[in-house]
Amino acid sequence: MRPHLLPWLLILPVTVFLGVFFLAPFVMVAKQAFVVDGVFSLGHFAQVASHWKFPIALKNTLLLALAVVPVQLALALLMATLVTKMRKGRDLVLYIWTIPLGISDLAAGIIWLAIFEQSGFLNSMLVALGLGETPSVLLSYQSPGMVFLAIALAEIWRATAIMLVILVAGIGLIPKEYHEAASVFGASPWQRFLRVTLPLLRPSLQTALVLRVILAFEVFAVVVALGGSLFPVLMSETYAYQFELLDSGGAAAIALVILGISVAFTLVILRILRVPKGAQA
Amino acid sequence: MTINKQLSAALSGLAFLIAASASHSQVLFWSTQAKPVEEAQAMRDQVLSGADVAVDYQPNDGGPWLTRLQAELAAGSGSIGVLGALHGDFAAMDTRDLVDLDDLGLEAKSATFNQLARLGTQKMQYIPWMQASYIMAANRKALEHLPSGADINALSYDQLIEWAANVMQATGGAKFGFPAGPKGLKHRFFQGYLYPSYTDGVVRTFASDKAVMAWEKFRELWAVTNPASTGYSFLQEQLLSEEVWIAFDHTSRLANAFNERPNDFVAFPAPAGPEGRGFMPVLAGVAIPRTASDMAAAKKVVAYMLDPETQVKTLRATNFFPVVDVNLPSDLPPAVQAAGDAVAIMSASEDANPGLLPAGLGNKGGDFNRVFVDAFERIVLNGQDIRAVLDDQKKVLSAIMEETGAPCWAPDAPSEGACPVE
Secondary structure, eight states: OOGGGHHHHHHHHHHHHHIIIIIHHHHHHHHHHHEETTEEOSHHHHHHHHSTHHHHHHHHHHHHHHHHHHHHHHHHHHHHHHHHHOSSSHHHHHHHHTGGGGSOHHHHHHHHHHHHSTTSHHHHHHHHTTSOSSOOOOSSTTOHHHHHHHHHHHHHHHHHHHHHHHHHHHHHHSOHHHHHHHHHTTOOHHHHIIIIIHHHTHHHHHHHHHHHHHHHHTOOHHHHHHHTTSSOOHHHHHHIIIIISOOHHHHHHHHHHHHHHHHHHHHHHHHHTOOOGGGOO | OOHHHHHHHHHHHHHHHHHHHHHHHOEEEEESSSOSHHHHHHIIIIIGGGSSSOEEEEEOOHHHHHHHHHHHHHHTOOSEEEEEEEHHHHHTSOGGGBOOOGGGOOOOSOHHHHHHHTTTSSSOSSEEEEEEEEEEEEEGGGGGGSOTTOOGGGOBHHHHHHHHHHHHHHHSSOOEEOOOSTTOOHHHHIIIIIHHHHHSOSSTTTTSHHHHHHHHHHHHHHHTBOGGGGGOSOHHHHHHHTSOSEEEEEHHHHHHHHHHOTTTEEEEOOOBBTTBEEEOEEEEEEEOBTTOSOHHHHHHHHHHHHSHHHHHHHHHHHSOBOSSOOOOOSOOOHHHHHHHHHHHHHHHSTTEEEOOOOOSOGGGHHHHHHHHHHHHIIIIISOOOHHHHHHHHHHHHHHHHHHHTOOOOTTSOOOSSSOOOO
């Protein structure tokens, strides 16, 4: 076999897999979104966007991502730094912190529902401590703020670990010499973190943020478990169009809107966190 | 032959082998009903084990159920033998995809059900299988708070509101529960209970002045309803946890409460409004898709499901009532007895105003439901002006009726052509 064929042969299975199970369905979905009765049209988009719930779902999705992702980023950075500083028990801590990663998002939603619902842990605790006479309804349409907070908490708990794992790997790749050099010149730990770790962590930050932001726009099961119909997001609207209204065109249109937002944010993140040409290894 | 072609040939061969080996041994009963694990297992062990053909009973949610069915129909061959679903699920399908079942000579006792099962064609597209309804249930602790002079078997909406308010005052918490969760059947309450009771219609009267009154009344009821209701889908859970003392729901979604603690709960008819006591049946049917691999075996299963003895077994397994004449044994589960009595009182009441299931909406059933759910969310949860919301939603409803051409169904007065929204 000619050696220059080998790389092509090696990527063939992945290419075929992506082609069959990703690209082809994607093209079909795009077709469903843009075709009404056999002609190209933006009808599905217009119909979906004119429903009274669409702006609310869009706002909720963006707001949730805006609230959750920065907190997760800060937490993941903090946890990653802590883990790298540890000498003993580093693996154990890392394992424990990544447990939520192994739990499905619906299960995570249900766990948090068990905490926040009327007969849930939080209420029982408050009543037992004498802080309330009867269990109150925390997740109700009257307290949208509480619903938002519960969903945000569950999301933070569930999905911070994925950023953590990427950042821990990234920090491990930074050569120790940079830190030693910085210490020699009298940099404080905070300065070293800000001037050495963060800039050198850029490629990992990029990956972690892109991944996390895309997942944030696809949030679904946690929201449905905790918010029910109180907190519509884009993904729950997609589900409703596909399975309740049996309107694949409408569902495809919202799916493409989610894709559009994800692509836009990915480009922004890639641009902001780009590694300058001269600094590339 | 290219690699792609070889690969796809091999894959389809493999798929064919798997499908063939699965379908020849058993008839796949693909159902949207009896989904909870215990019910599905009871269907297998107690109901279908008695059939002459081996049956593989697989229940699933409506979405995945339809997705697989459509995939098999599109492929022109499949392993699903028998379909079990609600009238609305079948109504959303193309009748050409369902095998005409007239030659089986099977039908329900109710002529209305048989008419519904024709799905607008001349022949039976599905065979009515089992029925249920929606009723009210209450914890016995709530009974002492009934308004004076109120008869629990002949409540009005005003009395229900007063009752729930009394309970709220006595316990400090709103104890009326309503299935307004994502999987809750709230739309059926509006279509079959609230609207008929207050407007004597559903479609024609959607935006009438009487409808405004109905929604005002519902707001009053909502004020004494547990606000966590927006997360409730099966009220039996909240009845058992006592988060809720008085509830409205589907009979089979209340069943566990009666079966687990039969002495703690009572079942009673839905309340009445100025236009009578509106109520609505639930109808499930069995059908055969045109892609069924073993037509004769599938027809045997359908015939078996309609056998009076099977119908009683099905009642025990699912809490859905028979659609044919049967002799009910005396040792039925508590839930069945309680629900059966409540439905009987409801149907026999002097002011009974029975409605029918929406018919002729085709695949717009979901959109039709959303009109009512949207009205609820906007009027009750978001506090928007009732008149404005109804006028706005009316346009959507009109468009659905015109597009499908569905004629009016009871309690709306009959129409020539599409049912008008007045």
